Amino acid sequence: MLVLDAGNALFKSRDSGEAPDARARAELLLAQMDAQGTVAMAVGTRDLGLGVDFLRKQTRKSKLKLLSANLVDAQGKLLFPASLVTQVGGFKVGVVGASPEKAAPEAMDPIIKGKAPGMRRGLPVAPAVAAEAKRLRAQEHVDLVVLLAAVPYDDVLKLANDLEGVDFVLQSHEGRGSGIPQRVGMTTLLQPGERGRQIAKVELTVNGPGRFMDISEQSRAKDQLRLVESNLARAKERIAQATDPAQKGALESAVASLEARRTALQKTAAEGATPAPRTHLLSYIQLGPDVPGDPVVQKAVERIEPPGSAGH
Incomplete structure (x- = not known):
């Protein structure tokens, strides 16, 4: 099993990093994602509320890796790894992260009086992702490539039409919830759920080459x-x-x-009469009141959002 997050997970909005409970909330989410075995997360707009340095420090010792193939500093150097490679079920899987394109520089971290902030920007997504997918195929010899795209849905549709070498795209930005798989160009676009209300479960069968067929x-x-x-x-x-x-x-x-x-x-x-060598099946696990919570995690949540509060 490979656990991934498409990003935009840490803050309720772009500006909510200024809220009194923002740091505690983000720290708890990152700690729990790591504890629950999340391998990678893309860095989205709603993950940068406390800056790049905060994200780096919080994940320095964790197994969870934050990814972005196009988020760079003023010198054009990547702020996070573009991808990672992991073994799952005997197959090598390459995971690439993408952040929104942003030509105008923005402060890398919250501004401190008297200190000049470092700047960051988002390079064009398509060439950054295409180059990384090509590298993973040619140099790492991966069997499967997954893109975690923390970018707007319309941008993902344009990107996917010309994208080669990527099998699946998991998109986050607007909180679109669940949906059916979409074939776009040579890839398949999946909605991973939103706000922790669902978990998207994708079951894969890999018995040969070719593109994946949706059962x-x-x-x-x-x-x-x-x-x-x-x-x-x-x-x-x-x-x-x-x-x-x-x-x-x-x-x-x-x-x-x-x-x-x-x-x-x-x-x-x-097309389904003859079994395809590669198939996928998407379903959703709804995290409603019928799914029991972890008492320890619940107490940690209630310290930040007490029962009866607006955010609970």
Whole structure:
């Protein structure tokens, strides 16, 4: 099992690092992510509320690694590792992190009176990620590449269309919650849940080369195919009964559209007839009141957000 976080996890908003409980909250989250075996997290806008130095100090001795292939200092040097390689189930997995692009320099850490702050900026995401994915494939010989993209959703869609060498993209920025996998270009975009309300669980089967096939896509196609065929049968019955030429023409147009849709769904459903060498299946674990909490962690949370407080 490989536990990852797409970033934007530590603060409620870009500016909430100034809140009285911000440091304690971020320290607790980082400590618990490390304790629960999180291997890597991308550095997002809502992780930088207390600055780069804070993040480095808090994770210096932890197994959790913070990643960003495009967040650099004034000299263009990376502030965090671009990627890491880990072994999971006998396979080498490369994990790349990405932060939002930001051409204008920003202060690296909270401003202290009388001290000139270091500056940071976000390089263009696409070339930074593409170069790192290529390096992981060529030099590290990884079997799988996952991108943790702590960048806006629209930017990820543009990026993924031309992205090579990345199998999966886990995106965070707006808190989009759960969703179905999206094939975009040569990669698959996954929503990892938001605000600790869900855990996205992706089960992979790797028995050969090629791109990953979504097991649930065939299942959804079969369900939709049954619905289309039912609608098609009803439309044909109505054509047989129609006497008005205009109505009949409209129904014939609808039948043609349904038949085209049926053909597309049949093709998708048939792709699952022969087992693919690489498959993925996405599901979500909802972390509601039916999931028991850890008493020790609960006490630590309540010290920061007491029961009955606005944030609890």
